[in-house]
Amino acid sequence: MDVFDHYASFIQDYIYEHGWQTLRPIQVAAAEEIFTTDHNVLLSASTASGKTEAAFFPILSKIAQQPADSIQVLYIAPLKALINDQYDRLTDLCQDTNIKVWRWHGDVAQSQKRKMLKKPSGILQITPESLESFIINKHMDIPHLFHGLQFIVIDELHSFLRSDRGGQTFCLIERLSKLAGVNPRRIGLSATIGNLKAAAEFLGAGSQHQTVAPKVQNQKQVWRLSMEHFYQTNPQAGDKDFDPSEVGAPKADQAPALADPGIGYIFEHTRGKKCLVFTNSREECEAVCQQLREYCQYNHEPDCFLIHHGNLSPALRETAEQAMKDKDSYMTTCATATLELGIDIGQLESAFQIDAPFTVSGFLQRMGRTGRRGNPPEIHFVMREEHPESRAMLPDLIPWSLLQGIALVQLYLEEKWVEPPEPNRLPYSLLYHQTMSTLASSGEMSPAELASRVLSLAYFHNVSQDDYKILLWHLLKTNQIERTANGGLILGLAGEKVVNNFKFYAVFQENEEFSVHAGSEELGTIVKPPPVGDKIAIAGRVWVVEDIDRKRHQVYCHGVDGRIPAYFGDVPGDIHPHILHRMRKVLAEKTMYPYLLHNAKARLIQMRDTCNIAGLPEKQLISLGGNMWVFFPWTGSYAFLALERLLRIKCADRLNLRGFNSSRPYFMEFAMDADADEFYKILHEEAEKDFDPMDLVYPKEVPVFDKYDEYLPDKLIRKEFAYSVLDIKEMKKCVNAMFKENN
CATH class of the missing domain: 3.40.50.300 (P-loop containing nucleotide triphosphate hydrolases)
Structure with missing residues (x-):
């Protein structure tokens, strides 16, 4: 036509x-x-x-x-x-x-x-x-x-x-x-x-x-893409005389004092330009913006950095948006995912990404903020890590962010792969929300009419009538809903309190801060704490979460040795298995990717050499000496979580597993009395058994993940975690592949 x-x-x-x-x-x-x-x-x-x-x-x-x-x-x-x-x-x-x-x-x-x-x-x-x-x-x-x-x-x-x-x-x-x-x-x-x-x-x-979905031939795109690596103190991996044992403070002529070389690199490359600097959390966004402003101050230059994230007032966000649209303004904006989506913010020269995002989709969206008005999209990754301590074990010698960044880029370049939808969840938190919303909007309804209205919505196709009955009985018991004299259902007093709050309209968690306590000491605050038993990094140390008081917004923990990335709560937890598979391949192949700059190339070579000596990535279970082992499953976050629980719940006695320490989704460290062959044999036997996913939920555990989980019966929270969060199918596939590789 x-x-x-x-x-x-x-x-x-x-x-x-x-x-x-x-x-x-x-x-x-x-x-x-x-x-x-x-x-x-x-x-x-x-x-x-x-x-x-x-x-x-x-x-x-x-x-x-x-x-x-x-x-x-x-x-x-x-x-x-x-x-x-x-x-x-x-x-x-x-x-x-x-x-x-x-x-x-x-x-x-x-x-x-x-x-x-x-x-x-x-x-x-x-x-x-x-x-x-x-x-x-x-x-x-x-x-x-x-x-x-x-x-x-x-x-x-x-x-x-x-x-x-x-x-x-x-x-x-x-x-x-x-x-x-x-x-x-x-x-x-x-x-x-x-x-x-x-x-x-x-x-x-x-x-x-x-x-x-009409298929159209997209025009061939040219990308301007680079990836550089920085240790947070000198020397750098690409320095001629680099010796990891001689790690010291920055050189005296660096600016400002104790400056982070990665931030200095961004400062130099955004001078006089209109750019975006993406971070993976709002806390990091604030910290990076502050450090970049310190550079301006040190160099007696006007402040040319703006900030944009979800916790700022509308006025501050709009100021940043307007400045970016202004043709004569050459300001750089530090942002989280709030500027990741399709806003046309004018003629941006380039985007910078600090560390790897968690998804291919996020990487593409962030790069897509540039490249308008006929210019190619342009993004520069800046990967940062601290120098490992002199006695650091193997997993701490791997720059996970650099490895992940390469995998994200390669997956799209080679396969045009992007994370698929997740249509088969058991979304009980949303089920509660839409039940309360339906009653709030429509008024009194019979239980059958309410069930018909809510369960007929396509998104709830996996929810059974029995599960809905369990939910409604619990809501009656907790006064979220009430039964009228006619036998109909209406909002209860407790339910009205929830629905009449303006925060009810959103199903995503607001950034509510929890204060973190170790004994009598307050360590600071985090957003959306991880489940009990997980680790957080705060006040320069690593802590294990013991208990969470959601009413008082307090987290209780105790200190442990080790290093993990800082947990702030507003980063996505779900890294797809395909990304981890590609990370393993990055270690195995000899390719030197054309977008890697000097330090990143040097760091990749070091990483491959270190891993090669240890037997990675062919071996997935590596002895650290004595009874200590490190295990690299190379699978996604939720399959990793299922595997972790299979080991701790089903295999622990047979392996005499102890001292378990996990950095999800990259590696697990533990002591055991078995050798590698026995480990794979026992793991495979347990994974092959026809067990109920509920077996991988700890006794009395109520793993609250979503915003309205607190209003659900414990039975449904545990069921959603077992059947929707834990990726047991992928975990079994992963164990099967490992067993075949090692036999």
């Missing part, structure tokens, strides 16, 4: 005014699907490939022909900043039309919201949390506001594929559609989808429309 001819005249004018010579392949493919079918459409193409226009040119052309006194397009995005950015673009696109563009989130003026409620039409842009609030508080208005809804556009779809927030979004889409009596088409947009088929199934779950 001639796509251009099908566009409304104002879209054609927009294309002429912007001097476009041709439409991009994704724009042609999207228009053909949207104009000629009634399919849901997944649009996946590289960053800055014109996906927003690909979706909205045909959508706007269609709704321009059929005006309605209702919202016709619902646009859902994961971030307010992305909504604000797209609001400007869509308003510009619709300026000569009668199509209104509205936005609805916490920073939008009430006067604007009232106008939309009075005269609904056109496009409404919203976050999942604001949509939740809308469905609860504007329940009676939904049929009036959305009776003409034709399209739901979900931007940055990949960010919804692997979390309860994604589950919440799709539950809300289904609930809204039923309440309004509509059957809208879903249009998903993303630059980082690996498995198109799985993502299309996720997008279409619970919809009456078929879902398609």
Whole structure:
């Protein structure tokens, strides 16, 4: 079809005014699907490939022909900043039309919201949390506001594929559609989808429309990519006379005093430029920004660094966003994942990533913030580690971040691989949330009606009627819900307290700080503590969590020897098995990757030599002397966790396992009385047994992971951990492969 001819005249004018010579392949493919079918459409193409226009040119052309006194397009995005950015673009696109563009989130003026409620039409842009609030508080208005809804556009779809927030979004889409009596088409947009088929199934779950993902030939992309390594004090791995035993303070001419060479490298390479510096946690973001500002001070230069993360006020975040969009501003912004997603922040020269992100998707998104306006995407990794102590054991000699960074890049370059969706979880925390939300919005319901409303949502396809009964009985017992004289269910007093708090709308954990105590000493604070028995790093030492008082926000721990990365709680815990497999391959192969710079090359050579002498990566179990061993499973975080528990619960007596120390998902250290052959034999025998996943949950353990777990019965929390968190299938596969390799 001639796509251009099908566009409304104002879209054609927009294309002429912007001097476009041709439409991009994704724009042609999207228009053909949207104009000629009634399919849901997944649009996946590289960053800055014109996906927003690909979706909205045909959508706007269609709704321009059929005006309605209702919202016709619902646009859902994961971030307010992305909504604000797209609001400007869509308003510009619709300026000569009668199509209104509205936005609805916490920073939008009430006067604007009232106008939309009075005269609904056109496009409404919203976050999942604001949509939740809308469905609860504007329940009676939904049929009036959305009776003409034709399209739901979900931007940055990949960010919804692997979390309860994604589950919440799709539950809300289904609930809204039923309440309004509509059957809208879903249009998903993303630059980082690996498995198109799985993502299309996720997008279409619970919809009456078929879902398609047109394959388009992306233009070949050139990347500007580098990876450098720094020890936090000199000498560096690439120094001519490097001797790891002569580790000292920085040279006297370094600036400022006790400066971190990796931060100095970033300072030098961002001078006079507009860049982004990504970190993996908000604490690190604050620390890095502070150190970069110290460099400015030391060099008597004006402060040219901004900061952007989820805990800052809207005013501070918007200041950073505006400065980045300003063509004449040459400021660099330190950011977390809040700037990872599709905000067009103008002509950025490059992005820097401190240490490796946890996902291929995160790496691609961060690189995708650059490379607009015709320039290639550009990202520079800065990997940092401390010099190992003179008597450090083998695992501490491996620069895990450098290894992980190489694996992430290679997986995409070689296979175009990105983490797939996770559709088969037991999301009990979200089940509680949507149950309470349904009662809050609809009022009294019979148990059967409530179960029918909630369990029919596609995201809960794995939840049984029996599990739901267990949940409802527990909620009655804890006064989260009450039974009326008619036998119906309503919110109870305890439940009203939860639902009436504005924090209820979000299913992700807020950054609530817990104070950390060892005996009578307070060590500082962390966010979202790990489960009891896990380790945290704080106050320059390593501690094991003994107990967590969630009501008082306190963590109790005791000190142990060892080194682990600092745990702050707001980093994703799930590193996919495929990434660990590729990390092992990096150690095994001789390749010198073209993007590695001087120190990184030297450090990779050292790492391979060290591992080769020890027998890594062929051997996965290595003797550290005496009865001490180190075990490298090379599998994902949750398969690693299952393996850890298999060893400690099922194999410990047979191996006489003791002194267990784990750095997830990289290695485990322990003492045992068996040799390597016996270890693999016993591990394989136990893994092959037909055991219940609940066997890998410790007695009396209630592993709280998700925001609303505290309101669930212990039985369901334990079941979700055993069947959804522990990756037993992958663990068994991993053990089987190891056994074959060693026999």
